[in-house]
Amino acid sequence: MKAAIVNKETGKPEIVDVPIPEIQEGEILFKPMACGVCGSDVIDWNINGPGSFGHEPAGIVVKVGKNVKNVKEGDRIFVHHRVPNPDCRFFRRGHGTVCPEYPQYGFIPSAYAEFTRVTERHVRLDLIHLPDHISFEVGALIEPMATMWRLMSRAGLQGGDTVLVIGAGALGLSAVQVAQRFGATMVINSDYNDWKLEYSKALGADFTINRGKHTLDEIKEIIRESNEGRLADVVVVIPPRIKALEEGIELTEKGGVVSQFGPTGPGEVLTIDPNYFFFREITYAASYSSTPNETKMVADFIFKGKLKVKHLITHHYTLDQIMEALALKKKAEDSLKIMVHPHPDEYFGSNPKDYGPYSFGD
Ligand SMILES: [Zn+2]
Structure with a gap:
């Protein structure tokens, strides 16, 4: 064979x-x-x-x-x-x-x-x-979708939260849907590819941002304008890159959670200012893969047609x-x-x- x-x-x-x-x-x-x-x-x-x-x-x-x-x-x-x-x-x-x-x-x-x-x-x-x-x-x-279910659990997503998903590949688009099932009232998705962002809207993202067409400061303004002056309560970083993680941290609101999903390259280092986290009570939550708890959960949602x-x-x-x-x-x-x-x-x-x-x- x-x-x-x-x-x-x-x-x-x-x-x-x-x-x-x-x-x-x-x-x-x-x-x-x-x-x-x-x-x-x-x-x-x-x-x-x-x-x-x-x-x-x-x-x-x-x-x-x-x-x-x-x-x-x-x-x-x-x-x-x-x-x-x-x-x-x-x-x-x-x-x-x-x-x-x-x-x-x-x-x-x-x-x-x-x-x-x-x-x-x-x-x-x-x-x-x-x-x-x-x-x-x-x-x-079921497997990739389960990883996004675990990630939302690890991020402690609460009903009424605003979620920013960085990345609109298959995992980012899964995260957009899972965040809605967890009770997010607003889900924002950013990526460099407009065609992926079109998919994202069709899958329920409230709005999308093309990262390549805006500066980070402009993105902060775009999010605040549509979110009562706040940034995102939960920021999901899918791309396994330091720059994406740095931006994810900056786009997290006070009291919020930034969640890393992808593994960065061996030896790569993210430099942080601890006080940035301290005075804002921001949590850094990494989420790796998934377990039987999450596969059973998402399989049920998929079988009932509640995740596309x-x-x-x-x-x-x-x-x-x-x-x-x-x-x-x-x-x-x-x-x-x-x-x-x-x-x-x-x-x-x-x-x-x-x-x-x-x-x-x-
Ligand atoms: Zn995989």
């Missing part, structure tokens, strides 16, 4: 031919039907380091180990690539993503594969059945075309969510590129 993995010697992704994996007692053999491309799949230091190359799949259970009770052959499922140990003290305190067992990647060899083994803890603790009306590609969006996710999908590729998919993701400005389809003939007919992007009338 074919699989895309990171070659540990070259540090580059490649397609390999490997045997279909054998499973152990508590494991399943899983057939990914759609797998989202994540920004972290194109960060070189990440794919060579902690690694979770190919981690947003949904698909079909092909075979189950003899101790598997919660799922059977033929089931349509989402399964998370990383899960905390429920006995872990960090998890019990609400920080499951820093559990020492959390980094264990559950797909062997990869979710960018025709088939993959899913390890026991992942099968048992963070597997969700997809209802018939949910497509695999929508199911694959299929509109985030702009491109489809086959597994053979994965290098093209990764190159497009690396450019960032031309796509939202890109889907890789390891079994395109079964899923779409022969040409996945004929599908999507969806229109908002769908």
